[in-house]
Amino acid sequence: MCALVAAWVAVVAVPAGPASAQPHSVAADAGTDYVAMGSSFAAGPGIPPLQSSDGASACGRSDVNYPSIVAREIGADLTDVSCSGATTAHVLRDPQGTRPPQIQAVTPDTRLVTITIGGNDVNYLGSINAYSCQASGGSGCPAVDRDAIERTFPELPGRIADIVRAVHAVAPQARVHLVTYFTLLPDSGTCAVAPLTDEQAAYERSIAARLAAATADAATATGATLVDLAGASRGHDACSADPWVESYRPAQGRSTYHPNEAGMRAAAGLVRSALASGGVTRTAAFRSGIPGKCVDVRDAVSADGTPVQLYTCNGTAAQRWTYVPGEGGTLRALGRCLDVSGGGTANGAKVQLWQCNGTGAQRWIPGPDSSLINPQSGRCLDDPAASTADRTQLQIHDCNATDAQRWTPTPAVAGLQE
Known part of the structure; x- marks a missing residue:
């Protein structure tokens, strides 16, 4: 428990007593600096709505791609430079149109990076689209240069690893x-909406398997x-x-x-699970300075607007909150976030559960x-x-340093009561 509590040690000096004189003394953008890089499978072209980020339209960057979902759920400060058509070279050294290499988005303050890359290096999408065009009797279908694909695969793990090292x-x-x-x-066969010959499908499965293996090899090589x-x-x-x-x-x-x-929702869930396994996020009950009481979601109801309340500590899911130790961000329970009702900043604004x-x-x-x-209000x-x-x-x-404002993260154990 000591290690968990220590991870939530104060890192921002906020004076005790009334905060209204300087309500924005705490940085409003507090949270993990997160950079998302990669190709269209990270960007999410065709999924509305578009992000408001620079270059979102040209890159097909969706506001519900997996980086955006993860950032909202953990309260990270996201810089998303993923872009449709990107190769490892576009991440590491080459401009893509008017956009600089994606690696330039990384700064010394960056704490989290996700990368989905390599597919365009080996023409993963281009080849399956070309074969689908051919197999469905389309006209003007492009050819697939298998020799170029085969020449690239031996280099791909190193290209991806070089990106990690550059980060x-x-x-x-x-x-x-x-x-x-x-x-x-699918593992075998095709279907009407994925028209390929058996031989074409087998080759596409081999590209997919080798692409996944190259990514795994790069992860092993770089940690x-x-x-x-x-x-x-x-x-x-x-x-x-x-x-x-x-x-x-x-x-x-x-x-x-x-x-x-x-x-994209499933991909975000996998990334969240990886963050939890790696200790980037933790789950705990937040115990009050009032003995025996915890932060609790009323009746364990996950609907938007459910009051968040004081309640006897009981180890249920209604009291298990996921957060980023030290960095700050969201407190998440039952698939929703701890939220100040109506975005209020005044004393007495109630808190609730909300998407x-x-x-x-x-x-x-x-x-x-x-x-x-x-941070938005500077209040506790x-x-x-x-x-x-x-x-x-x-x-x-x-903020007044009283027991009414003490919330200590403690490992959440199901069924644990005072």
């Missing part, structure tokens, strides 16, 4: 996660964390009843053989005396009048 050269403390590509075809999306998405191919990717004949505006919303949305109403950072500070999570009664809805209030 660490700039940001030695960054955790790098290499996310593999979605599986596009990066591998996120095996290729394995997790088997059974969710374009021919499946529950596809995570579009088919060769998608709905208007969608991108052939690219991830859909369900796929994670990346706003300042859902940012919390560790402060002095085990406090939790909402507070138990009104230091109540000891179960079901007292919590609020924000001027």
